[in-house]
Amino acid sequence: MSDHFEHADISAIIPIGGRSGDLTTLFREYRRALESLGGRCEFILVLDGPRPRAEEQIETLLQQGEKLTVIELTRSFGESTALTAGFQRASAPVIVTLPSYDQVDATEITKLVRALDKSDMAVAHRWPRAGGAWESARRRVFHRTIGRVTGQTFRDLGCGVRAFKRRVLEEIALYGDQHRFLPVLAARQGFRVVEVDLRQSSRDRFEGTYKPRDYMRRALDIFSIFFLVRFTKRPLRFFGMVGATTFGLGVAVLALLVVERLFLDQPLASRPALLLASLLVVLGLQVFALGLLGELIIFTHARELKDYQVDRIYEFPQKQAASVEPQLVATTDARDA
Amino acid sequence: MHEALVSALDPLGIDFEMVFVNDGSRDRTLEIAVGIAQSDPRVRVVNFRRNYGQTPAMAAGIEAARGDIIVTMDGDLQNDPRDIPLFLEKMDEGYDIVVGWRHNRQDKMVSRKIPSRIANRLIAKATGVNIRDNGCSLKAYRAQLIKRIPLYSEMHRFIPAVANIAGPRIAEIKVRHHARKFGQSKYGLSRVYKVLLDLMVIKTVASFTSRPLLWFSMLALPLAGIATVALVWSLLDFLTNGGQLSLPVAGSGVIFMTSAFIFICAGALGELAYKLGDLREAEFSALTQRLGLRSRPRSTPAAEPEKNMGNPR
Numbered sequence: 257m258s259d260h261f262e263h264a265d266i267s268a269i270i271p272i273g274g275r276s277g278d279l280t281t282l283f284r285e286y287r288r289a290l291e292s293l294g295g296r297c298e299f300i301l302v303l304d305g306p307r308p309r310a311e312e313q314i315e316t317l318l319q320q321g322e323k324l325t326v327i328e329l330t331r332s333f334g335e336s337t338a339l340t341a342g343f344q345r346a347s348a349p350v351i352v353t354l355p356s357y358d359q360v361d362a363t364e365i366t367k368l369v370r371a372l373d374k375s376d377m378a379v380a381h382r383w384p385r386a387g388g389a390w391e392s393a394r395r396r397v398f399h400r401t402i403g404r405v406t407g408q409t410f411r412d413l414g415c416g417v418r419a420f421k422r423r424v425l426e427e428i429a430l431y432g433d434q435h436r437f438l439p440v441l442a443a444r445q446g447f448r449v450v451e452v453d454l455r456q457s458s459r460d461r462f463e464g465t466y467k468p469r470d471y472m473r474r475a476l477d478i479f480s481i482f483f484l485v486r487f488t489k490r491p492l493r494f495f496g497m498v499g500a501t502t503f504g505l506g507v508a509v510l511a512l513l514v515v516e517r518l519f520l521d522q523p524l525a526s527r528p529a530l531l532l533a534s535l536l537v538v539l540g541l542q543v544f545a546l547g548l549l550g551e552l553i554i555f556t557h558a559r560e561l562k563d564y565q566v567d568r569i570y571e572f573p574q575k576q577a578a579s580v581e582p583q584l585v586a587t588t589d590a591r592d593a
Numbered sequence: 594m595h596e597a598l599v600s601a602l603d604p605l606g607i608d609f610e611m612v613f614v615n616d617g618s619r620d621r622t623l624e625i626a627v628g629i630a631q632s633d634p635r636v637r638v639v640n641f642r643r644n645y646g647q648t649p650a651m652a653a654g655i656e657a658a659r660g661d662i663i664v665t666m667d668g669d670l671q672n673d674p675r676d677i678p679l680f681l682e683k684m685d686e687g688y689d690i691v692v693g694w695r696h697n698r699q700d701k702m703v704s705r706k707i708p709s710r711i712a713n714r715l716i717a718k719a720t721g722v723n724i725r726d727n728g729c730s731l732k733a734y735r736a737q738l739i740k741r742i743p744l745y746s747e748m749h750r751f752i753p754a755v756a757n758i759a760g761p762r763i764a765e766i767k768v769r770h771h772a773r774k775f776g777q778s779k780y781g782l783s784r785v786y787k788v789l790l791d792l793m794v795i796k797t798v799a800s801f802t803s804r805p806l807l808w809f810s811m812l813a814l815p816l817a818g819i820a821t822v823a824l825v826w827s828l829l830d831f832l833t834n835g836g837q838l839s840l841p842v843a844g845s846g847v848i849f850m851t852s853a854f855i856f857i858c859a860g861a862l863g864e865l866a867y868k869l870g871d872l873r874e875a876e877f878s879a880l881t882q883r884l885g886l887r888s889r890p891r892s893t894p895a896a897e898p899e900k901n902m903g904n905p906r
Contacts, residue, residue, distance in 0.1 A: 446617060446642025492794050493787070527841055534845035538816070538852040545812065545859050551794045552805060552863050556870025558743030564649035569657060570638040572631045 265295030266369065267346035270354045271338035271416075273304045277357035277459065279313040283322070285362035286354055293366055299324040300342045305332030310356070335416075336435040343425050351425065355416035358457035368419045368452050376447035377420035379439045381412040382456040398474055405482045408443045410451060417454065420447075427565050433473075437481050444485060445565055491554065495547025503540025509533035595629045595636065601674035605681070610635045613668070614654040617644035647730075651752075652744040655736075664733045672731035673769040680733040680766065689738055689761035690753055692724055693731035693768035712750075712788055719796045720754035724765055727751065731768055735761075747787065751795050805863025813856035820849035 268290060272279075283299070290297045301314060301324055314326055327341050339353060350372060352365070360380050371378035385392065395414075403409035413436050424442050434441065443449045487494040510533040516522040595611070602609050613626045615638060623640055630636040639653050655663055662684055666672045672693065683691040709728055717723045727750050734756075742756050753763055797808075823846030831838045 444643075490790075492790055496790050496793075530841040531844045531848070534848050538848050541812075541816070542852060542855060542859075545809065545856060548794075548797055549805075549859055549863055549866070551797075553866040553870070554745070555743060555794075556867055558745045559741075562652075564641060564645045564653055566653055566657075567640045567642040570627050570630050570640065572634060572636075 264298035264348040266290055266293070266297045266350045266352055267300060267342075267348040268297055268352045268354055269300045269302065269339060269342035269346060270356050271302045271304055271335050271342065272307055272310045272356040273332070273335055273338065275357050276307065276310050279310055279356065280317055282356070282358060282362070283317060283324075286365070287322075289362045289365045290352065290369070293369055298346070298348060300345050301326045302338040302342045303328045304335065304338040305329055334433070336430040336432060339435055340430055346422075349422050350419065351422060352419045353416055358459035359415055360417050360454040360460075361457050364454040365417065365419075367454060368417065371450055371452050372419055372421060374448075375450040377418065377424050377439060377442050377449040378452050379410065379412070379449065380415045380417035380454045381410075381451045382415055382460070383412075383453040385456055386460065398478070401478050402437075402440065402481065405478060406440050406444070406485050408440045408449075410439050410449075412451070413437065413439065433477060433480070434484075436477065437484075440481065440485075446567070491550025492544075492547040495543050495550065499540045499542075499544030499547060501540070502536050502543060506533050506536025506538075506540055509536065595633070597670065598674045598677075599633075601677055605678055607681075608660075610637065610658075610660060612637050612639060612654045612657050614639045614650040614657075615641060616646070616650040617641045646747065648744055648747055648749040651749050655734075655739055655744070658736065661736050662733055663736050663739055664731070666731045671771050672729070673771065676731060676766075676768045677733075679768075680731075683764045683766060684733055684735070686764075687762065688764040689735045689759075690756060690763045691733040692726070692753055692763065692765050693729040694724075694726040694765050695729050695770035696767045697770060715789075716751065716754060716792060719792050720751070720757060722754045722757050722763065724753055724763070726765075727753065729768065729770075747791060748795075750788065751791065754795050805867060806857075806860035809856045809860025809863060813853040813860075816849045816856065817853035820846045820853060822846075823849065 268286060270283075270286075287297065287299065299322075303310060303314075303326065306328075314324075317324065318326075325345055327345065329338060329341065342353075343351065350369065352369065354365075360382055364380075368378045368380055387395075395412075399409070399411055399413065402413065418438065420442070424445075424447050427445055428438070428441050430438065439449050483494070509529060513522075513527060513529055513533060598611060611633075613630075613636065615623045615626060623638070626636075626638045630638050637657060639657050641650065641653070651665055654665070662681065664677055664680060666674070676693065680691045680693075709726075713725055713727050716727050717725075730749070732752070734752075738756065738759060738761060739752075742752070742759070744752065744755070748755055753761075757763075823842050827839050827843040827846060830842070
């Protein structure tokens, strides 16, 4: 079916990282599911660094005559970069990302794509979910915190099965560990994101336990998304708060010491609290200065960093205004028109 | 709204267009606005998918606008479009920015007027731009100037202050103000903290962007002074007391000295950031400079009312 890539209706991107299952069966399942929707599919496999086992499996797939695009990254860049590499190749108006190991029952993916009729992005929520009480509690805490921080509540950000329209990606740049938060970022850009319950694959098993390092990473994830959504445009809001508190504390201690020196005859020079006070004062000033520096960077770049996205400009009669604002007129899409 | 504007602008015999910005409101605002645009080719509608706030809405409208003079106003008719001709007159006199002053405000005294008066006093003092009513959204700008001013976050209250980096000629005129008919007001006392921080940012950033190293060095100077005093004192103490060094004082001295040093490093970073950015003072001065004195009577100004039809939630 997928003989002509230029006319694909769905682009499926499979980033292959450290964890990958049996790609041959997985790929067939995916393909069967997506082609049952009736359109043409193109498959893009992105190898994030050298993965000998996965390469072998892809080799057999290619020998069996499967049509797919394989992108090999020279080293492991991380999933966000792998996805971006895939996106750049994708030609279809609808893009589906799929994990390289079993997460959901492949036949259920059609549900996700159908959900795009009424939304811009559909993300999978593995339900009912395997795993013990501890696991689900941990998961719940993570997603609750994210929800509190960003104002967008999702229940399964760890699931890589997502379907979205092309324009979602055109407005969001992914880097670092942000692929996990793509639904959050999309919702913040004003796209309609829905969660769809999909049956979890019976082969979705995580062997081993989470190490403290993994918890650490999750905590950092939360911190980074917190910073990303709340303070990237206003560094001083954050740094200023921290800096002012520290500075105030330091000044208070210092004042106390001075008062004691002047009126209670306590010697100033021999008190270790003096060290603490001056450290706090200096730290507060430094943090504040960092915030100002951030503001300076934002201010001098503000004309490039637009903090809004125009959905569409309505103009009648619809003459070619391209000479004036080509980039704005170009993003027209038949939405709520 | 549209009718009021048309009736105010049509008699002037000038070429104008209107830009409506729909800031993600979910009611029928967009439909109505698009309907107007369909029947009137002078109207354009910019739609946001979600609610971004007043500043982005204004920035988007300004970007989409094509006239020589840009007039901004709220979408709730608290300002009166009949005042626009007065603004255009002022612009003709050679001013770059004309701001409205709601001299008889139709708002509640305690929650709106008093905080706003204090805020305006503060803003005036801090930025050196003496405007009695920063919050009035009915303002007129020269397009070439406002299009080059960075607008982000919640800057809309301070546009004249930010624009002040270009040294524009600012005039203030009294405008009519009506009580709120549509929508709900979201403002309250809670924004004071934000306004204060924003004010600080604008004050420092706008006045020192081009020479951050100098500015950070100025910050470092008093710290270095304290450090020197502490260090000299502890050295003298050490010499007179015969080998008894006061650790806290010497330590504080070292800490302050380090801090001064880091400040200078931060200044150097600031220089770097400025260099990589795209703001140049020369560019701004070019926006407002004029050759010869009062030599440019504008013949046919194209007015462009642009409004922000946000749904203030």
